[in-house]
Each structure stands twice: as C-alpha cells, then as structure tokens.
Amino acid sequence: MRSIMKTSAAAIAILAATLGGASADGLTGNLKIFLDTSNPAPRATMEEMIAQFGEKNPDLTIETTVIDREAYKTQIRNFLTANAPDVATWYAANRMRPYVEAGLFEDVSDLWAEPEIGDNLASTKGALTIDGKQWGVPYTYYQWGVYYRKDIFDELGLSEPATWEEEKANCQKIIDAGKKCYTIGTKFLWTAGGWFDYLNMRTNGFDFHMDLLTGEASWQSDEVRKTFANWRELIDMGAFIDNHQTYSWQEALPFMVKGDAAAYLMGNFAVAPLRDAGLTDDQIDFYQFVEITPGVEKAEDAPTDTFHIPANAENKENAREFLKFVVSPDVQTQINDGKHLGQLPVNAKSSVDNDKFLVEGFEMLSTNSPGGVAQFFDRDAPAEMAKVAMEGLQEFMVKPDNLDKILARLDRARERIYK
Amino acid sequence: MAQASLAASRQNSWWHRNQQQLTPWLFLAPGILFFLFYVIFPIFQSFNLSLFEWDGLGEAEYVGLYNYEELYWDEAFYTSLKNNVIWLVLYLAAIPAGLFIALFLNQTVTGIRLYKSLFFFPFVISQVVVGLVFTWFYDPTFGLLNVMLGAVGLPPMNVLGDENWVTVGIIVAGLWPQTAYCMILYLTGLNAVDPEQIEAGRLDGAKGWRMLWYIIVPQLRPATFIAFVVTIIGALRSFDLISVMTNGGPFGSSRVLSFYMFEVALSEYGFRMGYGAAIAVVLFMIMLAFIAYFLWTMYKEERAR
Numbered sequence: 001m002r003s004i005m006k007t008s009a010a011a012i013a014i015l016a017a018t019l020g021g022a023s024a025d026g027l028t029g030n031l032k033i034f035l036d037t038s039n040p041a042p043r044a045t046m047e048e049m050i051a052q053f054g055e056k057n058p059d060l061t062i063e064t065t066v067i068d069r070e071a072y073k074t075q076i077r078n079f080l081t082a083n084a085p086d087v088a089t090w091y092a093a094n095r096m097r098p099y100v101e102a103g104l105f106e107d108v109s110d111l112w113a114e115p116e117i118g119d120n121l122a123s124t125k126g127a128l129t130i131d132g133k134q135w136g137v138p139y140t141y142y143q144w145g146v147y148y149r150k151d152i153f154d155e156l157g158l159s160e161p162a163t164w165e166e167e168k169a170n171c172q173k174i175i176d177a178g179k180k181c182y183t184i185g186t187k188f189l190w191t192a193g194g195w196f197d198y199l200n201m202r203t204n205g206f207d208f209h210m211d212l213l214t215g216e217a218s219w220q221s222d223e224v225r226k227t228f229a230n231w232r233e234l235i236d237m238g239a240f241i242d243n244h245q246t247y248s249w250q251e252a253l254p255f256m257v258k259g260d261a262a263a264y265l266m267g268n269f270a271v272a273p274l275r276d277a278g279l280t281d282d283q284i285d286f287y288q289f290v291e292i293t294p295g296v297e298k299a300e301d302a303p304t305d306t307f308h309i310p311a312n313a314e315n316k317e318n319a320r321e322f323l324k325f326v327v328s329p330d331v332q333t334q335i336n337d338g339k340h341l342g343q344l345p346v347n348a349k350s351s352v353d354n355d356k357f358l359v360e361g362f363e364m365l366s367t368n369s370p371g372g373v374a375q376f377f378d379r380d381a382p383a384e385m386a387k388v389a390m391e392g393l394q395e396f397m398v399k400p401d402n403l404d405k406i407l408a409r410l411d412r413a414r415e416r417i418y419k
Numbered sequence: 420m421a422q423a424s425l426a427a428s429r430q431n432s433w434w435h436r437n438q439q440q441l442t443p444w445l446f447l448a449p450g451i452l453f454f455l456f457y458v459i460f461p462i463f464q465s466f467n468l469s470l471f472e473w474d475g476l477g478e479a480e481y482v483g484l485y486n487y488e489e490l491y492w493d494e495a496f497y498t499s500l501k502n503n504v505i506w507l508v509l510y511l512a513a514i515p516a517g518l519f520i521a522l523f524l525n526q527t528v529t530g531i532r533l534y535k536s537l538f539f540f541p542f543v544i545s546q547v548v549v550g551l552v553f554t555w556f557y558d559p560t561f562g563l564l565n566v567m568l569g570a571v572g573l574p575p576m577n578v579l580g581d582e583n584w585v586t587v588g589i590i591v592a593g594l595w596p597q598t599a600y601c602m603i604l605y606l607t608g609l610n611a612v613d614p615e616q617i618e619a620g621r622l623d624g625a626k627g628w629r630m631l632w633y634i635i636v637p638q639l640r641p642a643t644f645i646a647f648v649v650t651i652i653g654a655l656r657s658f659d660l661i662s663v664m665t666n667g668g669p670f671g672s673s674r675v676l677s678f679y680m681f682e683v684a685l686s687e688y689g690f691r692m693g694y695g696a697a698i699a700v701v702l703f704m705i706m707l708a709f710i711a712y713f714l715w716t717m718y719k720e721e722r723a724r
Contacts, residue, residue, distance in 0.1 A: 098476055246557075383687070
C-alpha cells in the first residue's frame with residue numbers, strides 16, 4: 001500500500017513537472033493549513049495529499065492542524081481574525097459570505113483568471129463568486145438524491161419513479177406492505193432542509209427557490225404554499241418514519257438497513273455507512289428526485305467543500321500554489337476516488353471513480369440538471385434565516401396544521417434578516 | 420546607637436506601620452484582580468454589547484435598546500423563559516429526594532459505604548454521559564421506557580420528540596445527578612445532628628414524621644440552604660443536558676435562556692452577538708435576584724451569631 005502511494009505520488013510529481021505548469025516546485029518558507037476534515041477517511045485523504053505536496057516542495061515547512069468538523073464551525077471566527085493559517089477549509093455560497101464581507105478571505109480571482117482553473121472548474125465558479133470575485137477554490141462536491149433499497153422495490157414490484165404521481169403510488173404500496181417510504185432524522189434540522197430544497201425546486205423551479213432563500217420572495221406566497229401542500233400529501237400518507245424529530249441523520253440509517261423504511265433522501269455520504277452496515281450494492285440504488293410540476297427544469301443540490309486563503313495569512317504565495325495543486329486534474333481524481341473521499345471531482349479534466357453512485361451522480365449533475373445547481377438550504381440562505389426556517393420545516397413535518405403560523409413567523413424573520 | 424536608630428526608622432516606615440492592614444489585601448490581590456477582570460468586567464461588557472448589533476466579525480452598529488425590543492416580540496424567548504421557570508421549580512425536587520435517600524442510607528449495615536458510593540455515582544459521571552443514557556432510555560423505537568410503559572399497558576410515548584414533555588424529560592435526567600449531590604450534602608449534615616435532642620424528642624413521644632419535621636429537619640438547616648443554592652444555580656445553568664439530548668428541539672421547544680443565547684450568538688448559525696448579550700443580561704438579572712437573596716440570608720446568619 002505504501003509503495004503504491006509512493007509511486008502514485010511520484011507519478012504526479014513527474015506529470016506536473018512535464019506539464020511545465022508547475023512553478024510550484026521548490027517552494028520555500030512555511031505553509032500553515034487548517035482542516036475541518038476530522039472524519040477518518042477525509043482526514044487520511046487530506047494528510048496523504050498534503051504529504052504529496054510536501055514531497056514536491058522539500059524545502060517547504062508544512063504545518064497541518066485538523067479540527068473537529070463541528071467545532072471548526074465556531075472556531076473559524078476566532079482564527080480568521082487572530083492567528084490566521086495560510087489555507088483553511090470551508091463551504092461555498094452564502095456560508096462564506098460573512099467572512100467575505102468582513103474582509104477575512106483573500107480575493108483569489110487571479111487564480112480563476114488562469115484558464116486551467118477558470119475553464120476546468122467552470123461548473124462551481126458561481127458557488128465561489130460573491131460580488132463578481134472568487135474567494136476560494138472547491139476541492140470536492142457530492143450529489144443529493146433518493147437512495148433506496150432495491151431489494152424491497154423488487155420484492156414489491158416497484159420501479160424507479162420519474163413523476164410525482166409514480167412516486168406517491170410507489171409510496172402507497174410500500175406503506176401497504178407495512179413499511180415506511182422514507183427514513184429521516186430531523187433532530188439537527190438540516191435534513192428537513194434537503195426535502196424542502198427538492199420539493200420547492202421541483203414545484204417552483206430553481207430561480208424561485210433562490211429568490212426565496214435570498215429573501216426576494218415571500219414565505220407566504222402561493223408558490224411556497226403549493227410546495228408545502230405537496231409535502232403534506234406525503235406526511236398525511238404516513239410516508240416518513242415516526243419520531244424523526246428525535247433522531248440524527250445517522251440514527252435514522254438503521255430504519256433503512258433493517259428494511260423498515262425503503263428510501264432516504266440524502267447526500268452521497270450516506271452510501272458509506274449503509275455499506276458498512278452490511279448492505280451490498282445490489283441492495284442499494286439511487287434515483288434522481290422526481291419531477292413534480294411538469295416543465296420545470298430539474299435542479300440539484302450539490303454542496304461544495306472549499307479551500308480559502310485567509311486575508312491575514314502570512315504565506316499567501318505558497319497558499320496559492322497549494323490551491324492550484326488541490327484543484328489540478330490528477331489530484332482531484334485521486335482524492336475523490338472511492339478509496340478516498342468517495343465524492344465528485346470539481347475539475348472537468350478529472351475522471352470519476354468507477355463507483356455506481358458516483359458515476360450516476362456525475363451523470364445526473366452534468367447532463368440532467370438544466371435548472372442549475374444549488375448548494376444546500378443552509379448554505380444558500382443566510383445562516384440566521386436557515387436556522388429559523390429549518391426549525392419551521394421540522395415543526396411542519398411534525399405538526400402540519402401549524403403551517404400558517406410557521407409561514408407568518410418565517411416572513412417576519414425574513415423582514416428582519418434581509419434588510 | 421546606629422543600630423537602634425535603624426531599628427527605629429524601620430519601625431516608623433510606612434510599610435511597617437500599616438503592615439497589619441495591608442497584608443490581607445496583598446494576599447487577596449491576585450484573586451480580586453482575576454475576579455474583576457474575568458467576572459465583573461465581562462458583566463459590564465455584556466451590558467454594553469447588548470446595545471449593539473454585531474456579527475462578531477465586522478463593525479458593531481449601535482442600536483440602543485432595539486435588541487430588547489426584539490426580545491419582547493420573540494416567541495422563542497418566551498419559550499426559553501418559560502422553560503427556565505419549569506426548570507427552577509421542578510429541579511427543586513432534588514432536595515426532598517436527596518433528603519430521603521440520605522435518611523435511608525444513614526444507617527450502619529455491612530457495606531453501607533458501597534451503597535452510598537453507588538448512589539453518589541451519577542454525580543461523578545459527566546452530564547454528557549447522563550444525557551446520552553437518558554436519550555437511549557427515552558428512545559421511542561428501541562428505548563427501555565416504552566418497554567416499561569408497554570408492560571403496564573400504557574401507550575408508547577416519544578418524550579424528547581413531544582414539545583409538551585421534552586423539558587420535563589430533560590429535567591428528570593438532570594434530577595438523577597442533582598439528587599445524588601443533595602444526598603451527599605444531607606449525609607454530612609446528618610452526622611452533625613445532635614443525638615441528645617433526638618433522645619429528648621423520643622422521651623416526649625415524637626416519632627416518624629413528627630420526629631423528622633420538628634427535630635431532624637431544623638437541625639439540617641445549613642445543609643438545606645446549601646442544597647437550595649446549588650440546585651437553583653444548577654437549574655439556571657442547565658445547558659449540557661439540553662445540548663446533548665435535544666439540541667433545543669423539537670422546533671426549539673426545550674430551549675432555556677442559556678441555550679438560546681448560545682444558539683443565536685455562538686452556534687453554527689449564530690451571528691447575533693448583541694442579541695445574545697441581551698439574553699445574557701436577562702438571565703443575569705434572574706440570577707442576580709437569587710444571588711442577592713442568598714447573600715442577604717448568609718449575611719443575616721453571620722450577624723445573628
């Protein structure tokens with residue numbers, strides 16, 4: 001294993017050298033990197049990648065700090081203002097806005113002006129752009145969609161649905177068989193945001209969804225009510241598992257593993273724990289969220305994780321070279337393959353690993369998402385609004401009759417937050 | 420001669436004359452400085468911050484009392500306030516519970532030390548662990564609670580997922596370690612109960628409840644006072660259990676003020692430092708009322724001695 005890693009590292013080094021674009025070789029000085037990739041697989045991936053960068057630049061002193069993913073979300077405010085690293089991980093879109101507006105992230109538009117980044121990473125450029133400038137680079141992203149138990153579908157004689165009617169018909173049969181259609185755990189709220197993203201984007205389209213999340217549209221509008229009416233159809237059928245408000249997304253997995261629930265609307269990161277729990281690739285499969293309003297262009301959630309250079313960094317030139325290294329085609333292919341992050345590479349020149357979920361997800365995002373690509377509910381909306389709204393979504397899932405009260409509350413919050 | 424004048428001048432130096440008065444202050448100085456800097460100063464800082472709108476990163480904007488006006492209209496604030504009151508009231512159950520366990524354990528049988536340690540155990544383990552254990556206990560699908568309810572013919576319930584039960588459910592979890600704490604306070608208190616008074620009471624024909632109420636409990640007054648203080652403060656500080664067991668949910672119905680403050684100012688989605696500070700000020704006022712009462716009581720007792 002070690003020798004394989006070494007040879008692949010060497011191969012990349014040679015490749016980079018022969019391509020000639022590598023002025024990166026032989027950097028000197030320091031590079032301080034802060035990572036939030038604290039889960040075992042991402043952590044190992046990042047450390048391996050950084051080691052390769054270190055091999056290319058033997059005179060560079062790299063100091064890597066891995067911080068717990070949840071703790072990182074609050075610590076970033078402190079370390080960006082005092083004692084900033086040279087490179088830090090974060091998330092795209094509105095999630096980076098507070099730091100961009102406070103002048104804590106470095107403008108890296110110069111990197112994006114280079115064709116090898118600007119052209120090859122075009123699909124995620126929008127997510128990294130605020131006020132016409134780019135503030136970081138992506139290093140991975142992943143698709144969302146419906147992961148389902150193929151064996152249960154086969155047993156009940158169901159096939160992958162394509163329309164809302166088919167989806168509901170399937171669900172009715174699953175309920176009649178004494179199971180639940182969807183597992184979900186809304187204790188930490190964001191999973192309900194995923195459902196709303198899809199229902200709203202399919203009911204009203206990507207543009208309206210973005211208007212709503214950026215405060216342009218009202219939560220009490222007819223469009224939003226239509227979305228909730230669709231959602232309510234599922235809730236009234238008893239499609240979701242009971243007591244989901246008590247579970248985290250991980251705690252909701254066993255329902256699907258045990259076969260009490262047939263499907264899970266989730267990000268691709270759910271595949272790994274499902275496999276770990278003993279489900280084989282013959283038992284799990286994936287389909288794109290169905291069409292609801294005919295004619296509305298399909299849009300997808302594909303949250304993007306990013307690298308940024310803090311404005312207070314000391315070694316910005318080294319940091320820029322590191323960002324270039326991270327997004328280069330080979331590194332992207334390597335870190336996103338099934339043995340590493342198991343997600344989608346951001347560089348169009350990279351290849352997707354031969355994993356059925358990654359292949360299907362890549363296909364879906366590149367050819368079947370004409371409406372646009374959203375980041376995710378709590379990354380597209382400002383943090384405060386996301387919190388209030390997701391709480392409302394959870395309340396709706398438990399007490400659908402409170403809808404009017406919830407929507408009025410959200411509109412009041414909207415007036416305060418986007419003024 | 421020279422020696423004597425040196426000694427005299429030393430005796431007359433300012434330091435020498437005031438040594439008696441100054442020494443205690445010198446010893447107190449580090450403590451006072453730290454207390455001023457880390458406790459008193461932040462209180463005023465919070466007051467000040469609550470008049471601003473600030474995201475913790477950019478420029479703070481002065482908004483006067485706007486944050487308090489927002490609080491007035493904020494439903495979530497009232498939910499938190501109401502829960503704080505429920506906590507204050509129900510948490511006090513730890514005091515009688517602790518007393519009865521202490522009375523029960525205050526006997527000499529073989530291995531009593533072991534039983535005492537076992538009863539004290541929940542106070543030793545971390546609140547986070549207590550929270551996790553009770554979360555599993557309450558789990559609507561796999562939890563022990565519903566098995567027990569089912570055994571006596573009651574319908575299952577989802578304690579932590581029901582906005583009417585969730586706070587009570589968390590308080591019950593909190594009572595487990597808090598009762599142990601009160602028990603220890605009473606056990607030490609019972610050691611100091613005067614056997615002669617019990618003897619005298621017995622001669623006068625007191626037993627059972629009357630003995631407890633008129634002879635024992637009055638002698639436990641100091642222990643009761645301390646138990647009251649730590650329980651009130653514990654109730655107002657409740658944070659870890661809520662964070663572990665429900666994260667404030669479902670839909671914010673188990674939040675208390677301290678948790679709400681954390682959420683709006685410091686959590687993943689919180690960027691409203693001024694608003695958080697305003698909540699902190701309200702919480703501080705509530706605590707101040709109790710603290711003032713405690714200090715006043717203690718002062719009175721000191722004077723009475």
